[in-house]
Amino acid sequence: MSKGKVCLADSGGLDTSIILAWLLEEGYEVVAFMADVGQEEDFEAAEKKAIAIGATKYVCVDCREDFVKDVLYPAVQVNAVYEDIYLMGTALARPVIAKAQIDVAEKEGCFAVSHGCTGKGNDQIRFELGFYALKPDVKVIAPWRDPVFFERFAGRKDLLDYAAAKGIPVTQTKSKPWSTDENQAHISYEAGILEDPDTTPPKDMWKLITDPEDAPDTPEDLAIVFEKGVPVKLTYTEAGAPKEVTKPLDVFMAASNLARRNGVGRIDIVEDRYINLKSRGCYEQAPLTLLRRAHVDLEGLVLDKEVRYLRDQFVTPTYSRLMYNGAYFSPEFDFIKSMIGPSQTSVNGQVRLRLYKGNVIILGRSSETENLYDPTESSMDELTGFSPVDTSGFIAIQAIRAKKYGEAKKAKGEKLTL
Amino acid sequence: MSKGKVCLADSGGLDTSIILAWLLEEGYEVVAFMADVGQEEDFEAAEKKAIAIGATKYVCVDCREDFVKDVLYPAVQVNAVYEDIYLMGTALARPVIAKAQIDVAEKEGCFAVSHGCTGKGNDQIRFELGFYALKPDVKVIAPWRDPVFFERFAGRKDLLDYAAAKGIPVTQTKSKPWSTDENQAHISYEAGILEDPDTTPPKDMWKLITDPEDAPDTPEDLAIVFEKGVPVKLTYTEAGAPKEVTKPLDVFMAASNLARRNGVGRIDIVEDRYINLKSRGCYEQAPLTLLRRAHVDLEGLVLDKEVRYLRDQFVTPTYSRLMYNGAYFSPEFDFIKSMIGPSQTSVNGQVRLRLYKGNVIILGRSSETENLYDPTESSMDELTGFSPVDTSGFIAIQAIRAKKYGEAKKAKGEKLTL
Amino acid sequence: MSKGKVCLADSGGLDTSIILAWLLEEGYEVVAFMADVGQEEDFEAAEKKAIAIGATKYVCVDCREDFVKDVLYPAVQVNAVYEDIYLMGTALARPVIAKAQIDVAEKEGCFAVSHGCTGKGNDQIRFELGFYALKPDVKVIAPWRDPVFFERFAGRKDLLDYAAAKGIPVTQTKSKPWSTDENQAHISYEAGILEDPDTTPPKDMWKLITDPEDAPDTPEDLAIVFEKGVPVKLTYTEAGAPKEVTKPLDVFMAASNLARRNGVGRIDIVEDRYINLKSRGCYEQAPLTLLRRAHVDLEGLVLDKEVRYLRDQFVTPTYSRLMYNGAYFSPEFDFIKSMIGPSQTSVNGQVRLRLYKGNVIILGRSSETENLYDPTESSMDELTGFSPVDTSGFIAIQAIRAKKYGEAKKAKGEKLTL
């Protein structure tokens, strides 16, 4: 008799296939689950394999549109970034997948969920905190943290032996000396030879973005229109013909294609995992690099200075840290998320950009509805609506503390220095 | 009889020459002052001109080394940046110049200082707050905010007429349709045709940095060594021969040359002036772009995660905002400055980089002295010194709040969504 | 012919009566305006006086309910406080008054507004920033900053002479050696003998709150119910009979009366004005002291820890600073205000308190709807739903950085000390 139904996040790779077989051996019934978040994947083959191993059912959920609208665009609105440079392609996908997996678990009557994440990474945390918030009574089976499992499968040979014994087909393609995670926002590379942070990644590692050196010699121009901080239109030229896309997923994919073919969006960093280990990662984050840059630029034109400063100091880093740490479904993240909308009401306008061999070059920006920028007012040559004498007063008030500080230093026999 | 000595910041340009003549006419004695902060300038011609107009003396102070050591390197240490992208080349030079001008004023017995800044910009504030802190009893003469002056010289024609009347030589070179400010950290372009934020700057505006499209087709590699966050060695290859520089100014200038010739460091933004106006600026900030990027990368390897987060959320934006707003000589800036050193004790190591047509590509990083990164520990394949079971406990504790949140939502009949 | 209509904020005191007369003399038509924000005031006498001097009309707007609902309760929700202790009774009233004055100005067809604030205080800024945001084309007449006015009325004698000449009645009550500002949230005392910060205020200065030494010897108990952080019910006992109030203004006034008669809410501070001067103020802030204390206590029971921390570090101080500085009608304040609601959804419950000679003592708190506190779970004696082994894992993950830090110190020959 079954110990109950488990919904397993099944990538179709060796590890999760072994886990599937092991869960069956342990007496569970298994529903194999996969989320389509835009990764390159043979879903049919994965289904066939899961069923062959013994899964009761295979469910693949297409999350691509939700991913763009509910997570990626808010991330663009808030200029999300972790440790200065990582746009969090992996972290952003996790809540979408966790939500879809719990939905499947509930629909299929599973009391537990399972995944193949290792015990040292961020993803186990991101998934499981999501699971517990979405379904507080769920049981999580994390084989790579269960001594019964990880002591039995201590090396790759143990996995292969078990696969052979269970008749699980093993892909014969030589495995790459690093691991990857892909979705429509990015691909990551880590582990293996990348663990030496001074080793330059080999040219053939990079998969999605054209090497800047190989990118076209002719720049490509485009324009992105934002409404309340969300990209709603992207126009460019292809084969001499003007193109325009406006559906959320289309805009995102067009941004992705344009950035990829022009070498935009590769990074290589050593980052801090939530779990207090540092790790080296390389990422190809084409669409977010382009959209974030355009969004930041437009904000210069249309976002109030103080709102921007408050948002930059507080909302952006907090949002980013919580997202990275897997706190998407938490009171604090909901609190932070509620601040995005109010910060973006005026972020309406268009940015024109040029892409060239890895560069995102701003050509100009404009807004038909917002009034914060006024060339006449800013002009050094104009005195309209503004008396230079006002500035004297402004400085005089600021100078009160400056003078006192200088006097205090003098009184104490100290000197202000550079 | 003289109304007293005034120390005038004299760029040698039309405006300050007129101001010099006008101060003399007003009955002051004038000491002309210029700071060499690395700008392209004919100091001899400026001296000759100032003396010809009637300055008692001309003093040029070489601030280049102090500028690098006391201001630019701390800015690198703290990853200073304003509104996401502007590295504040202009703002960083102001305290150095203000300090030098007050030193000259005190040495020469001047009771007042004067400058040619307009009444709508940031620089007047930066200079004057510095003046008042450094010499609380100083009198500041700001002609462009004095109705007597600005009403008399309401247009360029008034200036030219006055110059003719006073015999002040006017350079016949056609004036550019924008204004610039240059020093060894950067050059800025603003005003004129740039006041339309949707106008793309003409190709021939850019002066210091090679257009990425015209930069060499062959990448150039270099390595930068940091000690306590300060770049202390830069190695690269020139004409096939290895080069190494270690003196502060040399390292900075080598970084500048390498970045400039490879198209690194151009930006175009709409920024928020302290004075609550938005303004459009284009900047070529070659050396800071390169050094900042390398510094940020090294921090990934050697800086504690929590120190970094605290520094990033608090010190960097506060330092940057205060610097931009001209608060260098203030209690709050001294307070923030005191945090840079303690954040950088572990920032020791080397970053290897590649420059290519506007791209700064990280090739690798290493440290001989710091221990935060440990490939074995981070490796997903190793369990050394770390039990995956620990992570279960870590997640369980984090999950307490996650479950409660899910339960609370359920109890209130609400649903967690993306 | 009139130069146009001016709406003057007329307190009925000497200064504003003089200003009224002066505005008439300058050729304006004047609408006298007063806001009832709960201050002790003879509105009829003020009206009579204004009309006698020559005002076209006198308009008094009752703002008491709006003040409580729209400003004071949000301030309670966000635990507003300036410089650790000042609950900002004056600042909180300003937007209410500014809004009412602009409404009157618009209704009465006034092109300008005027006030009697001095040139060194916060209030001029608070009023005027409100005026400009609410009616960007308004003209503001601030006589105490207009040399024509302040040079003419350089001392009290000048004011009295002018009053005599114009037939303006002057109250013969000996003026107090300090100035005050009162509304239903508080009364302030400043200037005069209080300008020496080491002078203890005389016992007879304090007006609203019973001296703790004179307060009843018997404590008084009460209970306050909050919904979404807003006090919605207050119960207490009076003359042996249970009392219950639930209307916003009633709850506020009951809290005020209870706190006042039990000596709760006096403070004495040196604070920083927006205008960069320090100033000494004494305040009686009875109702806000009591409500804030109860609200903070309830949050301990029902507010998520991380939401609280984020709100405390960011929202509360930013809200308070902006409110103090008069930025109520600004993009950044609207942004911050939008964060209050989302932080308070769970702040539902009751706090029981005891008032005794200046003390606010918490007796207990409870919530029927929120689940964050669970005595069984917290109990050291219970292991329900929680394995102590989990904590070992939690500590192990935290210890990764601790050990590395200890090792790094050892490796560098340094020692960790207290």
Add this chain to the structure above:
Amino acid sequence: MSKGKVCLADSGGLDTSIILAWLLEEGYEVVAFMADVGQEEDFEAAEKKAIAIGATKYVCVDCREDFVKDVLYPAVQVNAVYEDIYLMGTALARPVIAKAQIDVAEKEGCFAVSHGCTGKGNDQIRFELGFYALKPDVKVIAPWRDPVFFERFAGRKDLLDYAAAKGIPVTQTKSKPWSTDENQAHISYEAGILEDPDTTPPKDMWKLITDPEDAPDTPEDLAIVFEKGVPVKLTYTEAGAPKEVTKPLDVFMAASNLARRNGVGRIDIVEDRYINLKSRGCYEQAPLTLLRRAHVDLEGLVLDKEVRYLRDQFVTPTYSRLMYNGAYFSPEFDFIKSMIGPSQTSVNGQVRLRLYKGNVIILGRSSETENLYDPTESSMDELTGFSPVDTSGFIAIQAIRAKKYGEAKKAKGEKLTL
């Protein structure tokens, strides 16, 4: 043969005596350790008991002076406070004790340390993170998280049975229905009947501070002198005679005695443990309440406004959260600690206070060395060194954004409201 030496933090109570016996039974040699941090304790009896049970040695370290100088005074300097009201008396003592215990462990050649903390509290974390940083190779034995131990001793009866079997004397005093932790900064009460957060603590629970209702009817005045934010002199009157104390420990103890006898420093809260549980605690925090209040008041007079704001928003809450969470010996705490000194250079002066039945009333404050407060300058009646016209300019610059905001709202057909 011994499994090695363990240094056990031995309070002399039932739990740690059982642990001592159990460690011996497990084959360890035990050095019993106790820190004197000012708690009421019979150290001799504890020693006798430990030796009787079988400890090799008993070491009591007097930490009282270090506690005051190295931890409590920095906490006063930084105005440390957790969740608005808890002054963290327990948390502050932990690093002092951990440091002393590791010192003893190293001196006595112990490879391990042990403690009797439960698995749900904060203290286990505070101690252990300290242990690991101070001695990264230390082994920590935490019996209450070890299933072998906690399953054996599942109830109080098991402990008593074991005590009887091992001949461990058990105090016959009826145990209180709550637990306490005491040191010279405070005493805490939690658990037992206090677990119901709506239960008012019984009058006889409170031990150190006189009930405000029972405190003297006559106020008591005192004065505290601070140097760089540290209290260095306290003067008061006792039995009609002036008293003055200046040694760090003496000042602290005098503050403690004065506050205790006047009913100052009791609180009752529900707080958030690091471990994500809420818990109810009552605290008597007499000396820190008094010293913090005086320190905050003096800062109003002598601390620059912007330094204060930065410190308040960033340093104080971060310091407090890290301290509460046990991160004292960590890179981030060292970073934050380095900011205290630079914030306190000007905090020099005297505060005069009155204590009365639970109230701390400020009588006045003064400084002989600092110049930030200038009564003439602040005076509304004086125009010295300050032109009211300057304020007009200051407001005009601030009003630029206010007007734009009002205009933008109008243009969009929206209205600014309260």
